[in-house]
Structures are given as structure tokens and as C-alpha cells.
Amino acid sequence: MEVDSENNLFQRKQSLYQSLDESFGIQKEVYRGQQYSQIYFARLHLMRTLLYSLVPNWKSHLPVCTILGLEEGKECIIVGTLYKYMKLKPSILDEYSKERSASPLVQRHNFMHPDDNLVLEDESGRVKLSGCLLLPSKYVTGIIIALHGKETSAGDFLVDDILEAGLPQQIERPIQLGEDKYVVFISGLSVGRSSSNPLQFQLFVDHITGHLGDEKEQNIAAQIVQVVIAGNSVEVPHGLLNGQNLGSKDQSRLFEPIKELDILLTQIAASIPLDIMPGSSDPANFSLPQQPLHRCLFPGSSAYNTFRSCTNPHCFELDNIRFLGTSGQNIDDLGKYSEANNNVEFMERTLRWRHLAPTAPNTLGCYPFTDRDPFYVETCPHVYFVGNQDKYESSLIKGSEGQMVRLICIPRFAETGVAVVVESHGANRYALC
Amino acid sequence: MNNGNSRKRLAPAKPSPQQQQKHHAAMEEEDLDEDVFLEETLLQYEEDSQVLREFEEHNALNERLQKWKRPPLSQAYISQTQSILFQQLEIDYIIGESHKELLPNSSGPAAILRIFGVTKEGNSVCCHVHGFEPYFYISCPPGMGPDDISRFHQILEGRMREANRNSNVPKFVRRIEVVQKRSIMYYQQQASQPFLKIVVALPTMVTSCRGILDRGIQIEGLGMKSFLTYESNVLFALRFMIDRNIVGGNWIEVPVGKYKKAARNLSYCQLEFDCLYSDLISHSPEGEFSKMAPFRILSFDIECAGRKGHFPEPTQDPVIQVANLVTLQGQDQPLIQNVMTLKSCSPIVGVDVMSFDTEKEVLRAWRDFIREVDPDIIIGYNICNFDLPYLIRRAEVLGMAEFPVLGRIRNSRVRVKDATFSSRQHGTRESKEITIEGRVQFDVFQAVQRDYKLSSYSLNSVSAHFLNEQKEDVHHSIISDLQNGNSETRRRLAVYCLKDAYLPQRLLDKLMFIYNYVEMARVTGVPISFLLSRGQSIKVLSQLLRKAKQRNLVIPNAKQAGSEQGTFEGATVLDARVGFYEKPIATLDFASLYPSIMMAYNLCYCTLVTPEEVRKLNLPPECVNKTPSGETFVKSNLQKGILPEILEELLAARKRAKADLKEATDPRVKAVLDGRQLALKISANSVYGFTGATVGQLPCLEISSSVTSYGRQMIEHTKKLVEDKFTILGGYEHNAEVIYGDTDSVMVQFGVPAVEEAMKLGKEAADYISGTFIKPIRLEFEKIYYPYLLISKKRYAGLLWTNPDKHDKMDAKGIETVRRDNCLLVKNLVTECLYKILVDRDVPGAVQYVKNTISDLLLNRMDLSLLVITKGLTKTGDDYEVKAAHVELAERMRKRDAATAPSIGDRVPYVIIKAAKGAKAYEKSEDPIYVLENNIPIDPQYYLDNQISKPLLRIFEPILKNASKELLQGDHIRSISIPTPSNSGIMKFAKKQLTCIGCKALISGSDRTICNHCKGREAELYCRSVANVAELENLFGRLWTQCQECQGSLHQDVLCTSRDCPIFYRRKKAQKDMAEAKNQLDRWNF
DSSP states (O other): OOSOSSSOOOOOOOOOEEEOOGGGOOTTOOOSSOOTHHHHHHHHHHHHHHHHHHHHHHHTTSOEEOSTTOOBTOEEEEEEEEEEEOSSOOOGGGGGOSSOOSSOOOOOSOOOOTTOEEEEEETTEEEEEESSSSOTTTOOTTOEEEEEEEEOTTSOEEEEEEEOOOOOOBOOOOOOOSOOOEEEEEBOOOBTOTTOOHHHHHHHHHHHTTOSSOHHHHHHHHTEEEEEEESOOBOOOGGGGSSSOOOHHHHHHHHHHHHHHHHHHHHHHTTSOEEEEOOTTSSSOSSBSBOOOOGGGOTTGGGSTTEEEOOBSEEEEETTEEEEEESSHHHHHHHHHSOOSSHHHHHHHHHHTTBSOTTTTTTSOBOOOSSOOTTBOOSBOSEEEEEEESSOEEEEEEOTTSOEEEEEEEEBHHHHOOEEEEETTSSOEEEEO | OOHHHHHHHHTTSOOOHHHHHHHHHHTTTOOOOOOOBHHHHBOSSOHHHHHHHHHHHTHHHHHHHHHTOOOOOOHHHHTTOSOEEEEEEEEEEEEEEOOTTTOTTOOSEEEEEEEEEEETTSOEEEEEEEOOOOEEEEEOOTTOOHHHHHHHHHHHHHHHHHHTTTOOOSOSEEEEEEEEEEESSSOOSSSOEEEEEEEESSTHHHHHHHHHHHHOEEETTTEEEOOOEESOSSOHHHHHHHHTTOOTTOEEEEOTTSOEEOSSOOBSOSEEEEEEGGGOEEEOSOGGGGSOOOOEEEEEEEEEOOOTTSOOOTTTSOEEEEEEEEEETTOSSOSEEEEEEESOOOOBTTBEEEEESSHHHHHHHHHHHHHHHOOSEEEESSIIIIIHHHHHHHHHHTTOTTTTOOSSBTTBOOEEEEEEEEETTTEEEEEEEEEOTTOEEEEHHHHHHHHOOOSOOSHHHHHHHHHOOOOOOOOHHHHHHHHHSOHHHHHHHHHHHHHHHHHHHHHHHHTTHHHHHHHHHHHHOOOHHHHHHSOSHHHHHHHHHHHHHHTTEEOBOOOOOOGGGOOOOOOOOBOOOOEEEOSOEEEEEETTHHHHHHHHTTOOGGGEEOHHHHHHHOOOGGGEEEOTTSOEEEOTTTOOOHHHHHHHHHHHHHHHHHHHHHHOOSHHHHHHHHHHHHHHHHHHHHHHHHHHOTTSSSOOHHHHHHHHHHHHHHHHHHHHHHHHHSSTTTTOSSOOEEEEEETTEEEEEOOOSSHHHHHHHHHHHHHHHHTTSOTTOOEEEEEEEEEEEEEETTEEEEEEESBTTBOOEEEEESSTTSOTTSOHHHHHHHHHHHIIIIISOOHHHHHHHHHHHHHHHHTTOSOGGGGOEEEEOOSOGGGOSSOOHHHHHHHHHHHHOTTTSOOTTSEEEEEEBOOSTTOOGGGGEEOHHHHHHHTOOBOHHHIIIIIIHHHHHHHHTTTOTTHHHHHHSSGGGTOOOOOOOSSSGGGGGOOOOOBOTTTOOBOSSTTOSSOGGGGGGHHHHHHHHHHHHHHHHHHHHHHHHHHHHHHTOSSSOOOOOOTTSTTHHHHHHHHHHHHHHHHHHHTTOO
């Protein structure tokens, strides 16, 4: 693309894009009265096969039991789904409690309690887990792990050791050609929110499209091969969506932010390939996987073939580098029901558990799949990103088989004015303000 | 009389159940002894060989059973060098040969009392008490000398022999003694007069002897004479307890040397011995003896495999599982938890699973289990009317004669009989009375039903109410499927069954039933088993008899007066000045009004003076009270009444218990004391009712009508005093106004605006007025209502304040908050409105809320579970005289699918649907699930007119001028939306065509979503569709994960069909709506 026709012409670099969102689509799925047991079952089945294959390398001398087959005092390995009993976990039944609670209805940030405890479940039954090795604060419902231990006289399972699935296999990283290419991640634009600053976003657009800055900066801008918007792009006034017919004034109030977003996206799409993911505040469905934002919302930008409306979670390959990410709901939910030093740690855990959203469907809305669990991480990404976090964080983790994954927390742009630029090989990254 | 004819007519027909019931109903208040002969109940086979055979068969099982045995006897007990001290739980009697060693002088059959109990070490005790004889009194006809008595004795003996020809008793009337006693009825000046104490051989002979004396006997010199009997209606065991000063659940001691170890053990108890009744020491429940022995409580539940469409019947449907939970009294953790299953069952962690191949083995295993574990108390949910009779009947069908040996007596079968329990307070209930010797049955269902007013008594909703635990409910049509599956599905069922055994125990602990009932037994002196199976009157009678005995009084067996004796004027209710009061209203309460009136005016049977006596005795006016109802009672200086004395003791004991409660620190002691003070309070209040029960044991309407007349007088007196004293003229800021007065309270508006001031005035008024009453009648100031909404008599609501800083709670009486034949919507609406009016002080907000709700109702946006009305199906359709909505529905459902249709005993939930014009109300009922599945429109107008409008208007009329116009008319009722039914009537012929999502215009071609006109609004319309989907998805997730939570498993489908669960219909609806919304959304993907 031409930016300056007089002296330097920067050609925007290109890269090979391949979408891998197919498994996150639910177009063909129907609600036929299915329940959530099937997704748990599918998950257990997938993961157990995997964990069983790991057991010989871990503790080959121990027998593997089902929970039913436990015998008191006998050391063995069991594999199953964790379930966490939580005292403070909100329940829909609370709405029906007899008396109006006097306590204020403030939403808590975290539902942890010292009395929380874990049980392990497989198709055959449940057993309460004890021992100080397995910290309830670190784990959540829905994870599948292998445990080494024995049944106590009280009927508990005393845990001696834990085996998590670990990082999955990674496709080989292509050889670097010395050519720098960048991917820009941004999330939480929140267009339409009273506090959002349209200028900031406009500056960002101008910057990445090369309309701002000196040659050096334009040079860098030209190396951006992809923009990913990781959720919460607009904020639609919710009070207007209660089903009643709207007057024309309200109609425009509803539509205004979307229109504004479309104009800005059109500017990006005109110069750079753009992926937009739905987030919790976007006009999209609620439960994961969230389906692509409808094209009719973006009459301007959707005219470009560089504009792609994607699912959340979103997975794609760029020059054979694999990217995987969400708009943040999975990590936010982990933050409510477990604790970690920082959000990158949560991200690392989900990869090591090989599951993007273990708390779905328990506390995170999720489609009741019948035959598969799309959140299972089959192949290790090179870059794993999560949108709508409080602040920018990043780290590089290495797996036992040489896997290297770049983890990125993308902050909310409307609050921080920060977007993240990642070198497409995933090696380097920096924050863009 | 045309006897022959009538016999002919009756002969072919069996006595109909109604007739039998009538028979029972007539006897309902009459407690009869039933003599059980020892030999009759014993099985005719040698038990030892049986045990031996079983031992070989179930070696493994027996080993298991051994573990659960009671602690072994200590050496001191074995060597009989220690006196035996135990807490008794059950006392009954049996007819056997009198004991040769203890009673060398008597022979032939005699009543032997058996006391069952537990020592503090946990050893079980069976004590055979000998020598106590049944007796009653008659007044001695004047001029009867010793010779006359012996002649009378002979005549009576002869008549008795005629009446009991089959009996082999050598002597029916053992002896007749002359004693000096006095009747409790009416004030008498002479201290005593001669009575004849007639001692008979067996307890049932009291009744037959009474019959003879009632009808009259021919005595030489006196002619035909009928006698009024005294204390002839006292059950033998109770008689014994009264005479030996034993109260229910107290500790009994038998000193060393006074007991003889039984030669042949008749029971399974560890300590079994014989003793004389006079050697027993009864300890009153105080200090060390107020504690509880560690008795064993068994909670159990059975599952039966019913056939499709039928409630399980013992003649056909097998028992497939029995779950048991044994707990030691006072411990938190269960001692044993096991389940016996028919066919294999996968193990359950922490539970002993025992599987058997045949049903007989299951039942036998349970019988053996009971015998080994030896529970003192058997609890469960509805065990008395379902589980126990079912097991017994089932064993009969299977031909297991040895099964029903569940009691503590070897080879003795349990006895089952139909019983009707009826009382004013609890209504008539039919039940099965099962006697399991030596074990107390405590049906938690009956106890909850008795003590709490709930909208539903299913185990599920009771647990939800008290324990905050939702229970998974498996419909009985699924149970058979689970049983016929594999060991996994049976395990599923076993877990469910265990939960049903576990919850009654939890309820027992939570509601402190053991403490409360044992204390009640101790206070009133009746055996614990009486408390659940009998009404209030036996408790008062027991106290009355005990007191009368101390005073040497005897109680006549008054003829059943029947209800013809008429009623008397009840409590007074001052006219309610209906309105919404925004100034504090002080409530002045009489503390235990009726008991204190009885004490203050010395009202009793023995202080009542008949009108003739008044004239005859010419008592000085300062010695008598003339009650407002015109009766005369003497004052306590002449004769202290028994009832006032009982009441004084009860109230003093309550005061003591309350004081002790304050000082107690040990939670168990606290529990005992709290149970006691509650029992004392209830007992004190039931004394008045006893005197007024026209079909009771000793009705005396003179007393009860006097009590209420005093009560009326007092309320009016209070009103007058308040309004006279607290006036502007009297130096107060405002004129006080009594706005309402109920049975024992008066509501006063002092006119002051602040709660604190009103409290001060309230206290002042209470003290001032109390001073004008005879002690112990006392007016107390307790609470302020502010604001206060007085709707009508007995209907009011307000915020309750007991301290001036913060209100305690919202209090509502007589308003639709608990009625169970209303739908939930009414309750929610009323509660919310009251909350808005009283707490938020936001009347316009409340009005808006009502309007929004009505609009939601009309627009079909209401959660269906709020509209469900539930009624119990007690009879089949033909038995109801008028057609009822729920009965008709049950019938229709049976035609659709017999398997899931409600059967008798089930509660039928239904909603009212739109039907053809002129359809009867009962035709408009429909199954909520069916409604959801077929999109059937509900009838919002019905709900508006028949359910919500009345309660709402009641609340709002005192507040708003045109309540009806304001609430029920206007914009919000204009817009109505009715869904199209998917499968009924004309819709089958309708052609479906897509409409524009925006404007509902028809569009051609299935590939479009909106019409040309709406094209510009695409984004907006899409946003709305997707927002709808998002909301439903959220709800769907939360609802279904909650059900997984309740069921306690992630990997299994939710089966629960508990219609009591608040989210049951929502869950179903969410599933359906979700499918629809997704379809709608998919239309956008053109």
C-alpha cells in the first residue's frame, strides 16, 4: 500500500492466513434437549485417553483404577474430572430464597472460601480428595487430571502426586527468514461507552495504517500483516433490548456505536487484514464458543475481503505460525473461582490442562455439545492471547518437548490505550500506546 | 326392629370402608387398652434352629452385622452387683403368667409391664414389672357396708364372667376396697367421701367392667343401679406411670438385689430382668437425670419398583432397595450407613452396599440388621404410612412369616392396625398404627406436619425449607427403569435412596425433634409414642390425673357430651379501623392470657359451683368470683383449683428453664432446656383447650366460656383505659386510639411520630394497665409496628420494631404469603408489594411493580412456574362430587400416558389455559409440561381475576383511593400476546408462513428474514434477536448446571423431576425457548 508517493514507498507485507475456527462453529448444532453431561463425557474421554498414554512414563509401576474400583489403602492412579465444592458459589436458587437478604447485592470478584474442597469424578462415581498437595485454590471444576494416591479409611482419596496433561504437541516453527512481520492485538474498544475516547482509537487506526509518524514508524506499520480485535468492541445500551418496539430515536441510539465502529474498521480493513472476535459486551450470543458478529452490523467494512468476522475462541495460522486466543471470558472466570499471581499464570494453566475453558459449562456459559469438546487444545499454539484484561502482561513458556508459547494478556483499550504488537514469529512483542 | 331383614340386606356386602371409618371416628377420643397375650404373638417355630440355619446361609452378612452390635455389658452388670439405671423410652404391657417368685400369692394370667430403655453405657434394657394391677373407682352408694360390698363383688364377678366367657381367668374382679376420695367435679365442702376401688385382673376388664356398671346392675336392697365410673378411661401403662411417678423418657433405677435376671430371655435386650413395681425408683428429670442416654436412631427408606402408571402396591411391586442410617443420640456422624439392594449394585464410597439376588433375602437381611443394630428409635419420612406397612405387607405376600419380627421381643411379630387420628387442631388423618415392641417410631413427616405450617410437605420441599438443600426427585416411573438397568443405574438409585434416609436424620437434628419431644413427654408425663399418635388432650389428662392423685381427687369418666352441648362465644376481636398507618403503632400483648385468667380467677373443675349449690351453700360474695359468663367459682382461699396449680407449675418451670437456658453453655444442655421451655409453653396453652373440647376427656364449658368471657372483658377494659388515660386532656401530646384488638393483643396508635416515644408510651400503658388486673394477668408491651397496614380483622402487615434504631423484620398475618392453593405469582407479588410499601415506603413503586407484573402476565412473559397451582389428588374422579380441575387433569393425563400421570396421593400441578368460550373452569386445567411443550396459551385473565386481583385489592384499598381502577385498568392491560398453540385444533390446518422479524409482515420465500420496508433496521433487529439468545443462553447454562450440582454428578444426565423445585419448569422452558431462539437467529444466516 502506498503511504507516501514522493520518496519512500512502503509496501505492506503479506502473509499466508489460514483460519482454524471451524471447530468453534455451532451453525449446524441444534438444541434438542441435550444436557451438559455429554460435553463432560466427551472431555473425559478425550483427556483420559491422553493421560493414560502418559501414565507409563510417569509412574508405570502403579495400577490405574476407576473411582469405583478404589480399595482402601491401595496405592493407585485415578483419572477423572475435578469438581470443586464452593461455599460461596452463587446459585440460581438463591433467587428463590425465602427471605430477602439483608446483605447488599454487590457482585463479588471472587467466590473462594477456605472451606472449598475438591472431588474427582468419573462415570463410576465421585471421591473426595484430601492431602495438602492438591490446592483447591488453584484448581477449578472441569479439569481432567490423573492423581496418584490411596483411599483412606474415611473414604477420601489421599493425593500423593498429580499429573496434568501438559502442553500439547506444537507444529514445527517455520525457519525464520529474517523478515519482520507483526500482528497487532487490540481489545475492549468499547465504542459507545460514555467514557471511551474516539480520538484515541482514531490515532491507533492512523498509526497502524501508516498515516502517522515518521518514516521509521511507517516502516514498522508496513510490517503489520494482521490486526486482531479480541472482543468487546462496542457497548450497546442494554436497556433498549428488552423486546419492546423502539422509537426511531432509540433505534439510532442503539445503532450509533455500531456505525461508528464500522467506519473505523473500514479504515483498517482498507489497508490491513482484520479479524474481529465477539466478546461479552458485543451483540453476539452469550455462551462459548461465541459465533462471529453478523456482517449486517458492518455494512462498510464487510465489503472488504480483508475483513473477517471470527468466533471466540479464535484460532488461525499465519505463515504456519499458530495463534489461539479468546476475548477473555475463560480467564475472567478462572479469576472468580481460583487464584493465581497474575493472569498470565491462569493462561499457562489452561494450556497445561490442555483446556481453554475448563469452567465451561459449570460457571461459564457454553453450548451443550454432544459429541466433542471444542475447547480441548489439541495442538499447541505459538501465540496464545486473551483479550480484555486489566493490564498488559506477557511471558514465554516452554514445554517439555521444546514447545515455546508466547502468552499475551491484551488490556482493555478504552481504559489503557494499549494495543499489543507481536512479531509474527512470536518471539518478540511490545506494547503500543 | 326388623333384624332379619336388615341382616339379609347386609349379608352379601362386605362392610364398606366408610362404615369402618365411622366406627373408628366414633372411638377416636376413647383410648382403649388392648390386651396382648404373650403366647399369641409368638411364632410357632423353634427360633434357635432358625438362627443356626441362617447363620450358615449368611455367614458373611452375619460377620458384618456383628460389627454393629451394642457395646458389651460391663462385669458389674453381669454379676448383678450394680443397680440398673436407664432412660426409659417405651412402656407397654403384656399378659402372661404372674411371676411365681416375686408374687408367690397370685396365679393365673396377669398384666406384666415392660419398660424398654437404654443405660448410659448404651446397653439396651428390658424390664418386666410385676404386681401392678389395673383398677378404677366408683362412688360408693351411701349405706353400703362391708357385707354389701362382698355381695356386690360377687354380683359383679358373675356379670363379668358372663361377658368374658372365653377367658380362663380364675378371678375377674380381684378385690374391691373402700377408699376415701373426692370427685374433682364441683366445689364440695366435705373433704372426702367413700369410693370403691375395683381392682380387676386384666387391663381390658376395666372397660368391660365399666360397661356393666354403666348399664347398671341389680343389687339386692338397692335395685337396678348404674354407676358413674371414675378414672376408668386411663390406659394401663399411663396408670402405672402416674402411680409410680414416671414421666415419659425419664431415668429409672432398679436397685441391686431387687431385680432377678430372667430365666429365659424373651427379648433381644442385653439386660433383661424381672422386678416388682414397688421397687422401681423413678428419677425426676433434673440435673444429672435431665441428660439423654446414647440411644440408637435408625433412619431408613425403601424403594419399590412400581409398574407404569400405578403407585407401588405391596401385593405386586417388589421392594428393591432399603437404605439405613444409624446414629447415636448426641453424635454428629452416623454410626452405620448402608444400603441393601436387589441385584448387584456398584459400590458407593463410605457406604456399605449389600446386594442380594432375591427380594426375600433383602427383606431378611433388613430384619437381621434391625435385630443386630437394635435401634431404640426408628425414624424416616412417612414410614408409618408407607415404608413400614409396605414392608410388612410385602413380606406377607412373599410368604415370609418370619419377617415381621422387628421388635425387641423374640419371635414376636409386629402388629398393624388402621387408626384414625383426629383432633381439632390437626384435623382428621388416617394412618396405620404399627406396634414394634420396644422401639419408638418417630415419623418425621408426621412431626413436621404437626408442628409446622408449610405449603408442601414433600421431603424435597421440607428439606429445602429447613436445610436449604434441594433434593433430587426421581419419579417413580423411572425407578423401575433404573432397577432394570445395570449395577451402575442401581447404584444411582441407591444414592438417591440413601439421601432419603439421610435427610430425615438431618431434619431430626436441625429441628431438635428428639430434645423437644422427650422434653414434652417429661413435662406432660406421657410416653413419647403418645405424642405423635395422639392429640393434645391426653397430655393435659395425664397432668390432671397426676395432680388429682396428690390431692386425693378422682376424675369422673364423663360421658361423651358430643357437640350438641353447643358452643360458646369465642374470643373477641375489636373492630379493625382499616387503613394504612404511617405513625408507630404499639402492640400491647397479654402474656399467656388464658392460662393467667385461669390462675387469676381460680377457674377449675373443683372450684366450680353449680347454680343449685350457690343457692344452697350461700357462700359469702367475697369468697366467690362470678364470671362475666354467669358462672360461679370459689376463690382460692376456700379451695385452690387444680388447673391453676398445674398452670402455675408449668409457668414457673418455664421461667426456671428460661433462666437456666440463659446460663447454660453446653449446646446439648441448651437444646434440652429450650425444648423444655417450649414444651411447657405449649402445655400451658393447651389446658384451656382441654376444658373446651366438647368431644374430649373431660369437657367443662363453664370453665372455657368463663375464660373467653374474661378475655373479652379484658380487651375492652384495656381499650377503655388507654383511650381514657392517654389524651390531650390527660397531659399527653396526642389522643391515643385503639385501632384494633385481637384475642390477646391490642394495637394502639399513640399519635407520636417517633418509634422511641411510642415505645416509651407503650411501656407506660402496659405497666399502668397491668396494675389494674388481678395477678398474674399482665399486659406486656412488646413491639411497635411502623408503618402498619391494617387490612381487616386478622389481616395485617407491618414492619416490626423491638428496638428504636432498626426494624427487625416485616411481619404479615393472614395475607396470601403461605396459602398453598395460590400460585407462586400471588405470593411473590404480595410480598414484593408489601416490601415496597412498608420498607421502601414507595407506594407509586409498588403500583408500578403491580402494573409491570400484570403487563408481563398479559404479554406471556411470565415464568410458568409462578403460575402453577398444586392440589393433592386424594380420590379418583368418580369419588369427587364436583368436578375439580386437578382431578379432571389427572384423568386426561392418564389417557395420554398412564406411566407419568399422577396417581392417588400425588400432588397435581396445573396451570389454567385459554379454552373455548364458556368452557368450565375445571376443563381449563392443563399439565404445565404439556403447556410448555405445545405452546399452549395460558389464560392471563383467569390469573388476573381469580388469583391476583383480590389479594392485591385487599392490600391497596386502604392505601389508594381507586385501587381497582388504578391497578387493574389502564395502559398496561391493553397489550396482550398469546402464543400460537403448535398442535391443537385449527392450527393443524393452518399454513405456516414466515413473517418479517421487524414488522410481522408476511414475506415470501424462506430465505429472507425481513421485509423490504424493514431493510434499514437490519442491524437493530439483529441486535435484538441476538440479545434475546444471549439472555436465554445465560439462563440455560445456569439452570442446567444447578441441576447437575443438586444431582451431584457431572457425567450423568439430570433425571430429576421434582415439581416442587422452583426451577423445574424454568429449566424445561429454557430448553425449549433456546431451541426456538436459535432457530430464529439462524434465519439471519442467509
